[in-house]
Amino acid sequence: RKEVEQDPGPFNVPEGATxxxxxxxxxxxxxxxxxxxxxxxxxxxxxMSVYSSGNEDGRFTAQLNRASQYISLxxxxxxxxxxxxxxxxxxYTGGFKTIFGAGTRLFVKA
Amino acid sequence: xxxxxxxxxxxVKRTGxxxxxxxxxxxxxxxxxxxxxxxxxxxxLIYFSYDVKMKEKGDIPEGYSxxxxxxxxxxxxxxSASTNQTSMYLCASREQGGRGGYTFGSGTRLTVV
Numbered sequence: 414r415k416e417v418e419q420d421p422g423p424f425n426v427p428e429g430a431t432x433x434x435x436x437x438x439x440x441x442x443x444x445x446x447x448x449x450x451x452x453x454x455x456x457x458x459x460x461m462s463v464y465s466s467g468n469e470d471g472r473f474t475a476q477l478n479r480a481s482q483y484i485s486l487x488x489x490x491x492x493x494x495x496x497x498x499x500x501x502x503x504x505y506t507g508g509f510k511t512i513f514g515a516g517t518r519l520f521v522k523a
Numbered sequence: 524x525x526x527x528x529x530x531x532x533x534x535v536k537r538t539g540x541x542x543x544x545x546x547x548x549x550x551x552x553x554x555x556x557x558x559x560x561x562x563x564x565x566x567x568l569i570y571f572s573y574d575v576k577m578k579e580k581g582d583i584p585e586g587y588s589x590x591x592x593x594x595x596x597x598x599x600x601x602x603s604a605s606t607n608q609t610s611m612y613l614c615a616s617r618e619q620g621g622r623g624g625y626t627f628g629s630g631t632r633l634t635v636v
Contacts (some may be wrong), residue, residue, distance in 0.1 A: 431625065445624075455629070456613055456628060456629050457625075459624040460624070462623070462624060499564070509571075509579070510555075510556075510581065511556075511560075511563055513566040514565060515563065515565035516565060
């Protein structure tokens with residue numbers, strides 16, 4: 414089993430739709446959680462950190478469920494410009510490294 | 524904003540060549556990382572460094588080495604390039620002890636022929 418797993422998609426949604434991605438992790442000692450966005454042929458860029466209480470940044474909401482060991486990303490009112498691959502990432506101090514999921518591809522269509 | 528700069532965007536090398544990939548960051552970050560990214564496999568950690576002259580193997584260190592002589596610079600070395608090392612290589616940095624994520628360089632797409 415992979416340490417961090419994501420549904421690869423692709424998710425094809427119309428503009429204005431709400432879409433949600435989940436990401437599961439296997440190491441219960443995981444400390445910090447992140448979502449990255451990666452455009453085609455570009456580097457990943459940090460979208461948002463994920464906190465236990467959940468956090469929101471405009472149309473994006475991230476949540477953490479430690480009991481079930483998953484994080485989620487919700488995108489409301491999808492825009493064409495949201496089309497990208499979304500990577501979840503999990504950091505745990507014991508391993509001193511961040512493990513990335515393989516990414517979920519999102520296509521937003523007009 | 525932190526800037527992470529990778530020396531080359533595209534490289535083509537021959538099998539058996541020694542290849543150097545350079546990465547420089549400008550925000551005095553202690554931690555630096557080298558990943559490779561391949562379709563269907565995602566990002567895989569090759570090596571990381573948590574301080575000058577310190578290095579640790581990641582998940583796939585075979586065929587690679589690294590050098591960190593200065594805090595701002597972290598070099599990845601392919602000792603004898605092989606075709607299975609054709610990939611996108613991404614350097615990243617992160618503040619020591621910080622809760623923030625990584626800042627990545629723009630990547631080097633290496634093709635070994």
